[in-house]
Amino acid sequence: xxxxxxxxxxxxxxxxxxxxxxxxxxxxxxxxxxxxxxxxxxxxxxxxxxxxxxxxxxxxxxxxxxxxxxxxxxxxxxxxxxxxxxxxxxxxxxxxxxxxxxxxxxxxxxxxxxxxxxxxxxxxxxxxxxxxxxxxxxxxxxxxxxxxxxxxxxxxxxxxxxxxxxxxxxxxx
Amino acid sequence: xxxxxxxxxxxxxxxxxxxxxxxxxxxxxxxxxxxxxxxxxxxxxxxxxxxxxxxxxxxxxxxxxxxxxxxxxxxxxxxxxxxxxxxxxxxxxxxxxxxxxxxxxxxxxxxxxxxxxxxxxxxxxxxxxxxxxxxxxxxxxxxxxxxxxxxxxxxxxxxxxxxxxxxxxxxxxxxxxxxxxxxxxxxxxxxxxxxxxxxxxxxxxxxxxxxxxxxxxxxxxxxxxxxxxxxxxxxxxxxxxxxxx
Amino acid sequence: xxxxxxxxxxxxxxxxxxxxxxxxxxxxxxxxxxxxxxxxxxxxxxxxxxxxxxxxxxxxxxxxxxxxxxxxxxxxxxxxxxxxxxxxxxxxxxxxxxxxxxxxxxxxxxxxxxxxxxxxxxxxxxxxxxxxxxxxxxxxxxxxxxxxxxxxxxxxxxxxxxxxxxxxxxxxxxxxxxxxxxxxxxxxxxxxxxxxxxxxxxxxxxxxxxxxxxxxxxxxxxxxxxxxxxxxxxxxxxxxxxxxxxxxxxxxxxxxxxxxxxxxxxxxxxxxxxxxxxxxxxxxxxxxxxxxxxxxxxxxxxxxxxxxxxxxxxxxxxxxxxxxxxxxxxxxxxxxxxxxxxxxxxxxxxxxxxxxxxxxxxxxxxxxxxxxxxxxxxxxxxxxxxxxxxxxxxxxxxxxxxxxxxxxxxxxxxxxxxxxxxxxxxxxxxxxxxxxxxxxxxxxxxxxxxxxxxxxxxxxxxxxxxxxxxxxxxxxxxxxxxxxxxx
Numbered sequence: 001x002x003x004x005x006x007x008x009x010x011x012x013x014x015x016x017x018x019x020x021x022x023x024x025x026x027x028x029x030x031x032x033x034x035x036x037x038x039x040x041x042x043x044x045x046x047x048x049x050x051x052x053x054x055x056x057x058x059x060x061x062x063x064x065x066x067x068x069x070x071x072x073x074x075x076x077x078x079x080x081x082x083x084x085x086x087x088x089x090x091x092x093x094x095x096x097x098x099x100x101x102x103x104x105x106x107x108x109x110x111x112x113x114x115x116x117x118x119x120x121x122x123x124x125x126x127x128x129x130x131x132x133x134x135x136x137x138x139x140x141x142x143x144x145x146x147x148x149x150x151x152x153x154x155x156x157x158x159x160x161x162x163x164x165x166x167x168x169x170x171x172x173x
Numbered sequence: 174x175x176x177x178x179x180x181x182x183x184x185x186x187x188x189x190x191x192x193x194x195x196x197x198x199x200x201x202x203x204x205x206x207x208x209x210x211x212x213x214x215x216x217x218x219x220x221x222x223x224x225x226x227x228x229x230x231x232x233x234x235x236x237x238x239x240x241x242x243x244x245x246x247x248x249x250x251x252x253x254x255x256x257x258x259x260x261x262x263x264x265x266x267x268x269x270x271x272x273x274x275x276x277x278x279x280x281x282x283x284x285x286x287x288x289x290x291x292x293x294x295x296x297x298x299x300x301x302x303x304x305x306x307x308x309x310x311x312x313x314x315x316x317x318x319x320x321x322x323x324x325x326x327x328x329x330x331x332x333x334x335x336x337x338x339x340x341x342x343x344x345x346x347x348x349x350x351x352x353x354x355x356x357x358x359x360x361x362x363x364x365x366x367x368x369x370x371x372x373x374x375x376x377x378x379x380x381x382x383x384x385x386x387x388x389x390x391x392x393x394x395x396x397x398x399x400x401x402x403x404x405x406x407x408x409x410x411x412x413x414x415x416x417x418x
Numbered sequence: 419x420x421x422x423x424x425x426x427x428x429x430x431x432x433x434x435x436x437x438x439x440x441x442x443x444x445x446x447x448x449x450x451x452x453x454x455x456x457x458x459x460x461x462x463x464x465x466x467x468x469x470x471x472x473x474x475x476x477x478x479x480x481x482x483x484x485x486x487x488x489x490x491x492x493x494x495x496x497x498x499x500x501x502x503x504x505x506x507x508x509x510x511x512x513x514x515x516x517x518x519x520x521x522x523x524x525x526x527x528x529x530x531x532x533x534x535x536x537x538x539x540x541x542x543x544x545x546x547x548x549x550x551x552x553x554x555x556x557x558x559x560x561x562x563x564x565x566x567x568x569x570x571x572x573x574x575x576x577x578x579x580x581x582x583x584x585x586x587x588x589x590x591x592x593x594x595x596x597x598x599x600x601x602x603x604x605x606x607x608x609x610x611x612x613x614x615x616x617x618x619x620x621x622x623x624x625x626x627x628x629x630x631x632x633x634x635x636x637x638x639x640x641x642x643x644x645x646x647x648x649x650x651x652x653x654x655x656x657x658x659x660x661x662x663x664x665x666x667x668x669x670x671x672x673x674x675x676x677x678x679x680x681x682x683x684x685x686x687x688x689x690x691x692x693x694x695x696x697x698x699x700x701x702x703x704x705x706x707x708x709x710x711x712x713x714x715x716x717x718x719x720x721x722x723x724x725x726x727x728x729x730x731x732x733x734x735x736x737x738x739x740x741x742x743x744x745x746x747x748x749x750x751x752x753x754x755x756x757x758x759x760x761x762x763x764x765x766x767x768x769x770x771x772x773x774x775x776x777x778x779x780x781x782x783x784x785x786x787x788x789x790x791x792x793x794x795x796x797x798x799x800x801x802x803x804x805x806x807x808x809x810x811x812x813x814x815x816x817x818x819x820x821x822x823x824x825x826x827x828x829x830x831x832x833x834x835x836x837x838x839x840x841x842x843x844x845x846x847x848x849x850x851x852x853x854x855x856x857x858x859x860x861x862x863x864x865x866x867x868x869x870x871x872x873x874x875x876x877x878x879x880x881x882x883x884x885x886x887x888x889x890x891x892x893x894x895x896x897x898x899x900x901x902x903x904x905x
Contacts, residue, residue, distance in 0.1 A: 012681070066682035076693070080704035083641040102667035109663045113628050114495070119690045119705065123670075125682040128638035132554035132570060133577050133596040134441075135448040141553060142604055142611075143638025143685075178903075180892050186856040187885055189892035196896060196903070207903050208896055211849035219839045221802060223824025223831075227843030234847045310803040341743040346801025351877035353426060353799055358881045359433055359747050360801070385885050392883035 001094050001151075005064055009097075012067030013149060016126030017139060020067070023152035032150045033160070036089035046164040047077040055085025055144070058161060060117075061096035062151060063104060068125040069149055070096075070104065073118020075164070082124060088144040090124070093154045093165075176206040177239055179247035179256075179280065181381070182214040188381040191248040191402035195283060198296060198408035199246070206246075209238045217255040222348045225263060232259040236272055244290060245280040248404050250312025250379045253282040257315075282312055283404055284321040284379060295328035300406045303333040304375035305368060307387070310342050312379040322379055322403055329406060335371050340364060345386035361390035368398065375399045377406055421754070421794050428752040438574055442566075442749045445573040446740040452679025453737070460675075470672050471813035473665045474731035477657065481722060481730075484626040484659040485713060491629025495691035498710045501656075505535035508714050512537060512618070512651055513544055515710060519649055521546060521615035525607075527633070527640035528552035529620030530568050530734060531653050531714060533756040534769055537618070549614075551607050551639035553600060560587040566750040568757065569677045569736035574749040607639070617643035617706070621654030622734075623669055624711070627662050629690065631711065634673055636684035644689065650706035652689075656713045657722075657730040669733070672811045676735040721768040725822040729764040731812040738806035738816060744799060753796065760806040760816040764823060767795045792826035856891065863887040 001009075006022060013020035023029045033039040036056040037048045046058040057078045061070040069090040071078045082088055098104040101123070108116045128143030139145055157165055176199060180192045199206040216231025235256065239245055247253050257277035260270050287293045306326060312318050326334050344350065344360025351357075364387055368376060374397045378384050384400035391398035432438055457463050477484065489499045502508035516524065524546055526532060538548045538559075550559040554571035558564065560583050565571030572580065581594040590602045619640055623632040631652055633640050644650045660669065666688070674683040693705025722730055738760040739745045750758035755766040797820050804817040828836065845852050863871065864887045872879035897904050 016680075016682070063682075068682055068686075073690070073694075076696075077704055079641065079645050079687075083638050083645055100667070101670060102664065105663050105667055109628075113630075113663065114690055117688075117690065119495075119693055121688040121690075122641070123682070123686040123688075124684070125680075126684055128636065128684055130553045130600055130637050131678070132552070132557070132572050133575075133580050133599055135445050135570075135573075136577075136596045138596050138600040140604065141600060141637035141639070142551065142607065142642055180896075182852075182856065185892045186860055187887065189888050189890065189895055192892035193895055193899070196900060207905050208893070208900075210893065210904050211853075212893070213846045213849050213852040216843065216846055219843055221821065221824075222839060223797070223821065223826075223828035224836065224839035224843075225825055225828075227839040230843045231846035234849070310801070310805070314804040314808060341746070342801050342803030342805065344743065344801060346803065349798065349801045352422070353429070354877050354880060354882075355426065355430055355433055356744055356747060356799070357801070360743050361882075363743070386882070389878075389882035389885060393881055 001097055005097070009062075009064055009067055012065075016067055017129075017147070018067055018126050019146065019148045021148065021150045023150050023156065026156055029150070029152050029156050029160070032089065032091065032148070036091075036148070043162045044160045046075045046161060047081050049077070049081045049085060053086030054089065055081040055087065056089045056091070057081050058164060059090045059092040060121075061098055061104065062092045062149070063101055063123065064097050065100035066123075066125055067149075068123045069147070070098070071120075071122045071124065072116075073120045079120060079122055082122060083128075083143045085144050086140075087146040087148065088124075088127070089148045089150065091150045091152065091157070093157055094151050095154045097151065174205075174243040176204050177243055177245045178206055178208040179239070179245050179252070180208065180212055181247060181249045181252040182212075183385070184248060184381055185212070187385060188402070191381050191404055194402065194404035194408045194410075195246070195248045197410075198283075198404055201296060201408055202291070202293065212238055215252045215255040217252060218347055220255060220258075229262055229264060232262055232265075232273060233269070235259070236269070236276060239276060240272065243279070244286065245276070246283060246286045247280065248283050248379075248402055249381065250282040250309050250316050250318065251382060253280050253285075254311040254315035256280040282316055282318060282379060284312075284325055285316060285318050288321040288324060294324045296325070296407050298328075298407045298409065299330040300409055301331035302375045303335065303373060304377050304401070304406075305335045305337045305371065305373045307343065307364070307376055307378040307383060308338070308340065309378050309380035309383045318379070325403065325407060326377065332406065335373055337367060337371065340367060343383045343387050345383050347382075350386060357386070358390060361387055365391055365394070365396055365398070369396060375401060377401045377403060379403050421796055422798055424754060425752060425796055425799060428754065429748055432748040432752045437576065437579075438749060439747055441574050441576050443746050445570060446746050449570070449679055450740050453676060453740075456675055456679050456681065466668055466672055467811055467813055469668045470733075470811055471731070473660055473669065474733070474812045477660050478722065478727065478730050480661065481656060481659070484661060485656055487626040488624050488629055488659045489713075491626065492691070492711055493629075495629050496709070497629065497691050498708070500710065500712045502712055502714045502716070505714070505716050508535045508653060508712055508716070509537055509540045511712055512653070513540060515649065515651060516541065516544070516546060516616060519615055521649070523610060523614045524548045524616045524618060525551050525610055525614040525639075525643045525647065526555075527617070527619040527635065527643045528555045528571065529618065529653060530565075530756055531620050531655055532618060533564060535653070535714065535716065537653075549607065549610050551611070551643055552635075552637060553603050553639075556603055556607065557583055560584075564751070564756050567736060567739055568734055568750075568761075574751070611642045611646050614643070614647040616649045616651060617647040618651045618653065619644055621652045621658055621711070622673065623666065624654060624659045625661075625663050625666060626659050630663065630666075631689045632666055632670065633687045633689065634670065634683045634685070636678070636680075638685060641685050641687060644687065645705055648706055649708045649710070650692070651710045651712065653712045653714060656715055656718055673733055673735055676733070676737045676809070676811045717768040721765070724768070725826065726764050726768075726819045728814050729761060729816075729819055731814050732761050732765070733812055734761075735811055737809045737811065741805045741809045743801070743803065743805070753799075760800070760820065763796045763799060764816070764819050767792070767823075792823065792830055795823045795827055797821075797823035797827055853891075860887050860891070864889070
C-alpha cells in the first residue's frame with residue numbers, strides 16, 4: 001500500500017468510527033490477535049465469537065474508497081460474528097485492499113462470483129449505528145459497538161492462519 | 174434588431190411597476206425596443222392545473238403577437254419558462270411546433286437577457302437598502318438562473334444584499350395557493366420568519382407572483398415588508414436619465 | 419372521501435402541531451446538510467448520477483426480461499421465488515410460509531413494501547408475534563403508527579416523545595438520552611433476534627445476472643434478521659431488479675449518500691442464496707436454511723405503462739421527502755400513504771388502490787389500472803417548485819410527472835371544471851375580452867368593500883391580504899409614456 005492510500009484509508013476509517021490498525025510487524029499483529037481472541041500461539045481460527053462479546057473475522061479484503069471491510073461466505077460463521085459481536089475485530093491482508101467497490105465486484109465476477117464469494121458478500125463500514133432519534137448518531141444499534149480493522153502483509157498472516165488463508169487464495173485466483 | 178417586451182398578465186394588471194421599470198431599463202441601456210399590443214396570458218394557469226389543452230389558444234396567440242425577429246424579454250421567469258415549453262403542447266401542427274420552439278429559444282427572463290445576451294452585469298443603478306433576494310423556483314430551476322440576478326444586484330450601489338440562498342419555495346405555486354391554501358401560507362410563513370430573523374424588510378425577486386404572495390401574507394400578519402421586482406431595483410424611478418455609455 | 423379533502427384535514431392538524439413541525443424541519447435539514455456537503459465534495463457526482471439514471475432506465479425498459487432472468491438465477495441458487503400480483507397475494511404467501519414452519523416469532527427489517535402490503539396486521543391475526551427491528555420503525559410500531567418517512571420512520575418524534583413511548587410501552591425507566599434509548603431497544607430486540615423463526619426483509623436491489631439480493635442498512639438489524647432465523651423472506655417490487663452485478667457499485671454509492679449523507683452505509687449485504695447446509699467436517703454454518711424472494715407487482719405493471727412510469731426508477735432514498743417544503747411541514751402521515759411527498763404522490767395511487775371505476779387508456783398510455791383512478795392522486799399537493807427534480811439521484815423528472823398526473827386527473831375531472839379551463843383558454847386568444855376582464859377585475863378589487871372581496875375569495879383571503887390594485891394597467895401607462903414603442 002502506498003502512503004497516500006494509507007493516509008486516505010486512515011481518514012475514511014476515522015470518519016466512519018472504524019479503528020484502523022496498520023500492522024507492519026509481527027508484534028503488532030500478535031497484539032491484535034491476543035486482544036481479539038486471546039490467541040497466543042499455533043494456528044489461529046478464521047472466525048471466533050467469544051462469550052464476552054469479542055468477535056474475530058479474517059476478512060476477504062478491504063475497499064479503500066470507503067474504508068469498508070469485506071466478508072464473504074468462505075468462512076461459514078463470519079456473518080454471524082460480524083453482526084452479533086460487541087466488538088468486531090476484522091483482519092485483512094494488505095494485498096487484498098481493493099481500490100473501490102467496482103473493482104472488487106468486477107474481479108469477483110470474473111472469478112466466477114458464486115464460487116468466489118459463496119452465499120454472501122457483506123461490506124461493513126464502521127460499527128453498527130443509528131440516527132433514528134433526532135438524527136443523533138449512536139454507535140452500537142443492534143450490532144457491534146466497535147469495529148477494529150487490522151491490515152497486515154500476507155507474509156505475516158500466512159504462518160498464523162495456514163490452511164484457511166491458502167484455501168482463500170485458491171478461491172480468489 | 175428590436176427587442177420585444179413581453180408583459181405577463183399579472184404584471185399588466187396587478188404590478189405594472191415591474192413592466193414599466195423593465196421598459197426604463199431597456200431605455201437606459203439604449204436599446205431599440207417595442208411592446209406588442211394586445212398581449213394576454215401565457216396560459217400557464219391552465220397548463221399547470223393539468224389542462225394542457227386549454228393552454229393551446231394562449232400559445233397560438235403568443236405566437237401571433239411575437240412571431241418574427243428579435244429577442245423577447247420579460248420581467249418574469251415563470252412565464253418565460255412557460256413560453257419555452259409551448260412546443261410540448263398537444264395538437265400542434267409540425268410547423269407550429271417548430272415556430273414555438275424557435276420562439277421559446279428567443280424568449281428571455283430579464284436577468285438572463287442582461288447578463289447572458291447583452292453581457293451587462295452592471296446597469297449602473299443605485300438603490301439604498303438592506304435586502305434579501307428570493308430565488309423564484311422557475312427562474313432558478315426551470316431556467317437555471319442562479320448567479321445572473323445576484324451578479325446584477327451585487328453591482329447596485331448602496332444595496333446591501335443579505336445572503337439567504339438556502340430558502341425554499343415561497344408556497345405560491347399558482348393554483349396550488351388556492352387549492353391547498355393552509356400549506357401555501359405555512360410556506361410563506363417560513364420565508365417571512367427568515368426575513369424577520371435577519372431583520373430584513375426588503376425582498377427582491379425575479380417574479381412578481383411570488384412577491385405578491387409573500388407580500389399578501391406579510392400584510393395579513395402586519396409584518397413590514399417591501400417587495401421589489403429585480404427591474405425596480407435596477408431601474409428605480411428617477412434614475413432613467415443616467416443613461417449608460 | 420375526496421383524497422385532497424382528506425389530506426387537507428390531516429394537514430391542518432399537523433400544521434397546528436408545532437412540536438411535529440420542528441422535529442421534521444430539524445431532522446430533514448440535518449440530513450440535507452450532510453448530503454449536500456458530501457455531494458459537493460465529490461467531483462464525479464454528476465457523472466455518478468447519470469450512470470445511476472441510465473441503469474434505472476434500463477431496468478425499467480427490460481423489466482420483463484430481467485424478472486425472468488432474476489427468477490432463473492435465484493432458483494438455481496436454491497432460493498424459492500414467488501410472484502405476487504397483488505398485496506393480498508403477497509400477504510397470503512408470507513402467511514403460508516409461516517404456517518408451514520409453525521413460526522411463532524417474526525422479526526422484520528425496515529421494508530416499505532411490507533408497509534405497502536400491510537403485512538403485519540395479517541400475520542398478527544394469525545397469532546404470530548411480529549416485531550419491527552429498525553429502531554425508528556420499532557418506535558412507531560409501539561405507538562401503533564405507520565412510518566412518517568421512508569428511510570427515517572420516527573423523524574416526526576423527538577427524544578422526549580421516544581422516552582415516553584419506551585417507558586409507557588416497555589416499562590423502561592424514563593430517559594431522553596438517545597444512547598440510553600437505543601440501548602433499551604437493543605436489549606429488547608436482541609433477545610427476539612435469537613428466538614425468531616423467520617426474518618423478513620425488503621430488497622434494495624436484485625441483480626438479474628447473478629440472482630443477488632442487495633440489502634443496505636446501518637443498524638445491523640437486517641443483518642441479524644437475515645442470519646439468525648432459519649427462514650429469510652425478502653419481499654421486493656418487480657422494479658428493483660437491475661441487470662448486472664457491476665451496476666451495484668454506483669447504486670451502493672449513491673443510495674447512502676442521498677439517504678443519510680454517508681459515503682457508505684454501515685452494512686451492504688449481497689445475498690446469493692440460503693446458507694450452505696452444515697456438513698460433518700465444517701464448523702456449523704450460520705445463516706438461513708431457507709430463503710424466499712417474493713416479487714410484488716401490485717399495480718406496478720400498469721404504472722409502467724402509464725405516463726408516470728419513470729417513478730419506477732425510484733431508489734427509495736427519501737431525498738424528495740427531505741427537500742419538499744410541504745413534507746417539511748407535515749411529515750408523512752398527512753399523506754395517508756406510506757409513500758409521501760413527490761415519490762409517494764406518484765406511486766401511491768397505483769399501488770394502494772382505492773375503489774375504482776375500471777381501467778382506462780388514453781392515447782396509448784394508461785391513466786388508470788385496476789384499483790387506480792387518476793382522481794385519487796394528490797398531484798395538487800405540490801407547488802411545482804421542482805426542488806425534488808434537482809435532488810433525485812435517479813434523475814426522475816418528478817415535477818413533470820406530477821404535472822402529467824394532474825393532466826390524467828384533468829381528463830377525468832368533472833365537466834364543469836374542464837369547461838372552466840376551456841373558457842379561460844378561450845379568453846387568452848381574445849385580447850379585447852381579456853383586457854376587459856382584467857379591467858373589471860381591477861375595478862372590482864379597487865372599489866368593492868374589502869369584506870365582500872374576502873368573502874368572494876375565501877381560499878386566498880383566509881390568512882392573506884389582497885394586493886393594492888393600480889388604477890392603470892401596465893400597457894395603458896406604457897402607451898402614455900412611450901407612445902411610439904407600442905405596436
